[in-house]
Amino acid sequence: MEIGDPLVRADALAKVLGKEKYSADLYTPGMLWSGVKRAGVSHAELVSVNIERAKALEGVEAVLTAADVPGPNRQGVIHKDQPVLAQDRIHYAGDPVALVLAKDQSTLKKALELISLELRELPGVYDPASALEAKAPLVHPQNESGNLIIHATQILGRGAAALDDCQTVVEGDFEVPRQEHAFMETECGVARLDENGRLEMSVSTQAPFRDRLEIGQALGLDPFSIRVKAPAMGGGFGGKDGATVQCLLALAALKASNRPVIMVWDRRESFLAGTKRLAGRLKYRLGADADGSLKALVCEIIMDNGAYANLGPEVLGQCMECAAGPYRVLNTSISGKAVYTNNPVGGPFRGFGAPQAAFAMEQMMDMLAARLGLEPLEIRRRNALKRGDKNSLGITLTTSTGIAQCLHTLADHPLYLQAEDWKKKSPPFRARGKGLACVLHSVGFGAKVPDYATAKIELTGEGKFKIYSGIVDMGQGNASTYLQMAGDILNQDAADLELVLPDTELCLPSGSASASRTTYIFGNALIKAAERLKKLIQQKAAMVFASQDREDDFALLPRTVRHLPSGWEVSLADLARMPNKSELTATGYFKAPVAPEAKEGGSLEIKGFGMGHRLFSYGAHLALIEVDQITGHIEVASYLAVTDSGRVINPQIFEQQIQGGIAQGLGYGLCEDFLLHKGQVLSRDFSTYILPTSLDVPVIYSKAVETHEDSGPYGMKGMGELPICGPLPAVANGLADACGVRVMQAPLTGERVLNALSTAGAAGEEK
Amino acid sequence: MEIGDPLVRADALAKVLGKEKYSADLYTPGMLWSGVKRAGVSHAELVSVNIERAKALEGVEAVLTAADVPGPNRQGVIHKDQPVLAQDRIHYAGDPVALVLAKDQSTLKKALELISLELRELPGVYDPASALEAKAPLVHPQNESGNLIIHATQILGRGAAALDDCQTVVEGDFEVPRQEHAFMETECGVARLDENGRLEMSVSTQAPFRDRLEIGQALGLDPFSIRVKAPAMGGGFGGKDGATVQCLLALAALKASNRPVIMVWDRRESFLAGTKRLAGRLKYRLGADADGSLKALVCEIIMDNGAYANLGPEVLGQCMECAAGPYRVLNTSISGKAVYTNNPVGGPFRGFGAPQAAFAMEQMMDMLAARLGLEPLEIRRRNALKRGDKNSLGITLTTSTGIAQCLHTLADHPLYLQAEDWKKKSPPFRARGKGLACVLHSVGFGAKVPDYATAKIELTGEGKFKIYSGIVDMGQGNASTYLQMAGDILNQDAADLELVLPDTELCLPSGSASASRTTYIFGNALIKAAERLKKLIQQKAAMVFASQDREDDFALLPRTVRHLPSGWEVSLADLARMPNKSELTATGYFKAPVAPEAKEGGSLEIKGFGMGHRLFSYGAHLALIEVDQITGHIEVASYLAVTDSGRVINPQIFEQQIQGGIAQGLGYGLCEDFLLHKGQVLSRDFSTYILPTSLDVPVIYSKAVETHEDSGPYGMKGMGELPICGPLPAVANGLADACGVRVMQAPLTGERVLNALSTAGAAGEEK
Secondary structure, three states, rough: OOOOOOOOOOOOHHHHHHOOEEEHHHHOOOOOEEEEEOOOOOOEEEEEOOOHHHHOOOOEEEEEOOOOOOOOOOEEOOOEOOOOOOOEEEOOOOOOEEEEOOOOOHHHHHHHHEEEEEEEEEEOOHHHHHOOOOOOOOOOOOOOOOOOOEEEEEEEOHHHHHHHHEEEEEEEEEEEEEEOOOOOOOEEEEEEEEEOOOOEEOOOOOOOHHHHHHHHHHHHHOOEEEEEEEEEOHHHOOOOOOOHHHHHHHHHHOOOOOOOOEOOOHHHHHHHHHHOOOOEEEEEEEOOOOOOOOEEEEEEEEEEEEEOOOOHHHHHHHHHHOOOEEEEEEEEEEEEEEEEEOOOOEOOOOOOHHHHHHHHHHHHHHHHHHOOOOHHHHHHOOOOOOOOOOOOOOOOOOOOOOOOHHHHHHHHHHHHOOOHHHHHHOOOOEEEEEEEEEEEEEOOOOOOOOOOEEEEEEEEOOOEEEEEEEOOOOOHHHHHHHHHHHHHHOOHHHHHHHEEEEOOOOOOOOOOOOOOOHHHHHHHHHHHHHHHHHHHHHHHHHHHHHOOOOOEEEEEEOOOEEEEEOEEEEEEHHOOOOOOOHHHHEEEEEEEEOOOHHHOOOOOOOOOOOOOOOOEEEEEEEEEEEEOOOOOOOOEEEEEEEEEOOOOOOHHHHHHHHHHHHHHHHHHHHHOOEEEOOOOEOOOOOOOOOOOOOOOOEEEEEEOOOOOOOOOOHHOOOOOOOOHHHHHHHHHHHHHHOOOOOOHHHHOOOHHHHHHHHHHHHHOOOO | OOOOOOOOOHHHHHHHHHOEHHHHOOOOOOEEEEEEEEEEOEEEEEEEEEEEHHOOOOOOEEOOHHHHOOOOOOEEEOOEEEEOOOOOOOOOOEEEEEEEEEEHHHHHHHHHHHHEEEEEOOOOOHHHHHHHOOOOOOOOOOOOOOOOEEEEEEEEEOHHHHHHHHOEEEEEEEEEEEEOOOOOOOOOEEEEOOOOEEEEEOOOOOHHHHHHHHHHHHOOOHHHHEEEEEEOOOOOOOOOOOOOOOOHHHHHHHOOOOOOOOOOOOOOHHHHHEEEOOOOEEEEEEEOOOOOOEEEEEEEEEEEEOOOOHHHHHHHHEEEEHOOEEOOOEEEEEEEEEEEEOOOOOEEEOOOHHHHHHHHHHHHHHHHHHHHHOOOOOHHHHHEEEOOEOOOOOOOOOOOOOOOHHHHHHHHHHHHHOHHHHHHHOOOEEEEEEEEEEEEEEEOOOOOOOOOEEEEEEEOOOEEEEEOOOOOOOOHHHHHHHHHHHHHHHOOOOOHHEEOOOOOOOOOOOOOOOOOOOOHHHHHHHHHHHHHHHHHHHHHHHHHHOOOHHHHHHHOOEEEEEEEEOEEEEEEHHOOOOHHHHHHEEEEEEEEEOOOOHOOOOOOOOOOOOOOOOOOOEEEEEEEEEEEEEOEEEEEEEEEEEEEEEEEHHHHHHHHHHHHHHHHHHHHHEEEEEEOEEOOOOEEEEOOOOOOOOOOOEEEEEEEOOOOOOHHHHOOOOOOOOOHHHHHHHHEEEEEHHHHHOOOOOOOOHHHHHHHHHHHHOOOOOO
16 A cells, blocks of 8 residues: 555445445434424514424424523534524524424424424515615624624735725626535434433534534533544535534434434425525725736625524635635735625535635636736736745745646646637537636634644554544545555555544544545644554564564564564564553644744734635636527536645545536536525525536546645645635636626526626627 | 746756856866777787887877876776776776877877787687686686676575476576667866865766775875866766776876866767676576466576676676566575676666666566466566565565556556557558566665765855755756755745755765665755754744744745744845854755665675665556568557656656656667677767667656655655666567567567567467
8 A cells, every 4th residue: 555546445335335324324223203393484583382283293202492402502613603492583494493203204294294383573684785784684683793793804015005006906796606515415313312321423424523512512411421423424515514413413312211313304404404605795806017916905705694603704714815816915905794694504615715715816817817918827827826925814825835836737738728729619609718717725724723633543453453533534535545644654455454433432533524624634643643553563573572673673564563684573463462452552643733923923813713824725727618609508618627735645536526626616606506585495405406417517637736745744735625616717717708708696507697698799898 | 946846957958058067068278188098909918008109299298008007006886806007918998008198189199099009819708608618718817706706696485496386487588788878978077186286076977976985096096185076967877887087087187297187088989998788698487376476486697797897796786686577476596697708898877787687577477478368467467566575585675665556557548558459550561569567676775885965055145055966967857856855945946046066075975876866865865954954044033033933933935034923034145144154054964774684684695786675666668569570670659657756856857767768778679789799899889879869769658656655855766767677678578469479689679570570480489
């Protein structure tokens, strides 16, 4: 097993054969089914909940309301503003008002239908701009700043004043939509309270260790009386970063008389009650010198956070941090607001706030290039950040910075070189265009949230190795990369390495599977653990051979240790059977460094979490698109992603993240339209919320520009979120190139494109 | 500047513009020209040298013979058997008998013609098998073992006895030719003895520090009174690893009355007196189980070392070490002999002994596959070494071992996938074939020769950096990679990094530019030096700001240092001007680890130098060839090299080494025929010794399988010699695939192929 090897994922076979066990597969006969009644209205006073008829139904074990919730009844990763069961007010249509435990699914369904609510409907707010108006209805009247959750500003250099000195200034006003996570596996889990009062839960989650705290705080339980296990997951994308079923399921278990309980949201419930990518509006002004050097950027960002804060303010922080793209801009004024509305809750989604920012900034770059008569590639080259530059927050980039190299590689790629020829061959009534987009994405939690992992490895009595993963693999393949790293250091075959999935009882806290951090953070910890265990084994072997030799003279081989000078061997199983078991386990701890500017006393005051990163991955994307001028439909013919995420540990898993991220980004850009009307979800399932299928995804070419990141395991950086940031702006720029129109509202549906084309046709404007 | 960046070489512009100064360009008016009279006969007693007429010629400064040589008059890197000027015996036609110093080139030429020799010719030996016969004439009568220089054997497991247990045994008898280094720049240098008795020399050399010792020992001088500088080189390939002009030039300088002296060999002199790749014969028996698992290998290798040992025995050692290819063979018996003859001297040449071994072993693998009905790719897959295996010397591979990955990548490449289709489309009278070859090459000097480097970096008063290279860049581009590594760590732009070329007075000893070691060894040393200097600069900056902060809070930027928390900056120039200059220079030392098996008391007794490596690079090569059945001419249509040399630091320099090595390997395999008759060189220049031109070189596809080598700088391993090992066996296997004939004598000229085809046609044999 070598680093760089395109090893097949450890979980591939079980998943292909359908043998993998997900949380909902842990159902066993006799389990109680639990589920919740949701409010259905967007804003109301909750006068009463009528549960009597449900309770009376044969097979119903319990029906609970807010009154039955022990503890403060407030959940949220950082901002504790969301009830487990709604108390006296409904903030959005997905609010849960009652929890039912029943002997089976059909009884559960019937019981939920028998619950009725007495409500006094209130006027609601459904877009953030209106929500900030003086007399707007308040979503959380007790919130000090009305509907405003956070207002953060970041000024660098002379800020907005620098616009006055620019040779050229372009302006744009962009709107980005919600996006549904649409994971294959909806929110689910099983739980049981044992006779000693300990609660055990297996749940589809990105953050088992943090779930313990969130459940404990919400329900007034000792977090250490809760055990959370994270089996295989069928996708998360940020939608399982924070409690979904957890607190409800824990509450159900508390009332289930020690019987096991299951909760599984169906697709409609997931659409209604799951968090969404934050929709928002971004107003940009970007100024440059005559030669295209960026000089000033002013942005005003306003995000629709929905009914609860969730991690929306942090998403906003990342959007602000990425607002200037991977470019050198010496004067910036970036303002961001996250706002309560009575819409579904906004939260983390692969890319966090970066895709929103890229849609705006990358179109601004093209508009500026057009104004100055520069090629889109050229203006990006001139402004590409390099190591040593300050980013738009004023943080000096001291880590590997390969955006210039990505642009260089893109410029040399046949797809780029042949794009103009390809465009000329467009069929009748179709227009072809090429669109560029540069992307960046931070790695890790940033300056304000401790970002660490703890890995554990054990040599078993059979001479095999158990790797205890403290961090979830929600499908992206990081767990396989952990095995590859440990296998490389311990020199063991895949068959002799077993992965222990996250379990708060067996594994060690390592933070959530999010923020493109898993392989970077846990990998660093794991390398330490593996090297320590290797040394322990070598020492033990030296003892066996009564050798004075250096440890390096003992080589670990698959299931054995060889004393190299003599050629003598002892099996790992024999070594493991010797006394002193404590020598058979090693742990490794890694905490990510923090940008000095963002520490106490540093020059940078970070407003809000999610900002102040010191480590970024970069990419340069190219989309070749064809627009049907009759329907407005955009077809992406081919796509190129050039990526700097440092060293690639497993090219196959790297490639898979690129392909998946771009497919998901094309969905966000072209067809995934999460429609609401006064807080009510109109696109309730996959018949109206359209995901791209394999037929909609073009051939995606991928090239890695492998810089070396000193702080990363084997020189790597995270990249799970990076690729999703490119497709929307690349396609939007391709559309402008093809037809001379700019659509600033996403997704770029046929309807919007057609509108833009006819407006442009009428006005005879642009190009 | 980032690792992984395909940066243009630092020396590219000067070379393309013809502005680079090579040793011969250091000629200045008034220099004395020096040159030698060579024996011309292959074996003789030297009765007398008549130099009077030459001495009397106007403009001749001095004419020297062996009697004028101070000191022992013996040179050689390890084996001191070669005179600076021949004493009483001529061992081969290139032996120098008199050294002339003249005012200009034409006078020098005339004077050399005026020297005559009185010789008593002796019967000679011209092939190593005859040289080992009982009554063969002796090249060095004083040598204890007659014409045998060294006889080494390596037995692993049950050795030859294991052949008896094999299901199948194949046999082969292979002959490999000499090869001429054919560097663009022939051997040359300038030297001067100053008034204080110090000798300064600028010379085209791969080993300036060792040259000092070799000159000192040969001429009885204090090595530390000699300064050797190594300017830019126009190729070395092993032919400048050890003294060429050095001792003669030093002798000339000693007798030149403090005037500067130049010596430049012309092409014919270089052909006659330069070392060659060792020709030899390899008899192989290879046995396997029915499933193709290799079980026993017996080889007898005999090498024609020519008139002097030079590094021939070490080349033989490497040939033996690579005899089994990158395969797992548990029982081996490998015997090697290096033999004196009266032919030109055999010595190191890119690949050392590995290309010779690959020619034999890779054909054996195909023969075995054919016998067992296996695909050539499949038999290689089944036997590919992996980490933890013992190699054929019994050394456990504990370093990165990517041959299986190379084969995997080759198997997925379009060239391989489409090869069978391509073969079917062969034009009339032409036959097409595909040939595979796996290659391996060691990195570094092996177990017996200390393998270290010392790097030095200085911060100059202008705030720039000087990198003192202790190791020569003979054209391969390693020096540019040094700048890239230092630039990465110190975060400086290329323009602010200056390379100081090797100079024994300014730089530190780092061994020769050879053995695929330069970037690996010097890179490791340089990283230490750069990190130390970075820390010194950070400490100095902390002092300036009277800061309590950690050093990490000070970031190096191009020409400046920034205190990240505050944003304050101080220029490197200002820092450099502060007192305590000792803080402005850092050195780094790296010594390569040695395989524990090969250390004192280890299980492996290494016979001869050049063996016992612990680190190897690997490759899998594919040649698609077309044979003209009328002329026997082989045309290589396309070529694929998949390489595991660990992490690639600069893809452009990597690619260049691949392309160059394969072109040179194709010359060795197909057309470079260094012809001798009784020790006399028949192919004396490029009109008869045919190098491949750009028109002869096919499109070469290159893929890197980037494993991570823990001991290497950024995970890299050396690969300068690896690619040259593949073309000859890959083409030979392609020929057998195309026409069903095996040519076991290289190069595979049209004549040999035609002979084989007609013999096969007559016998109607094979296939």
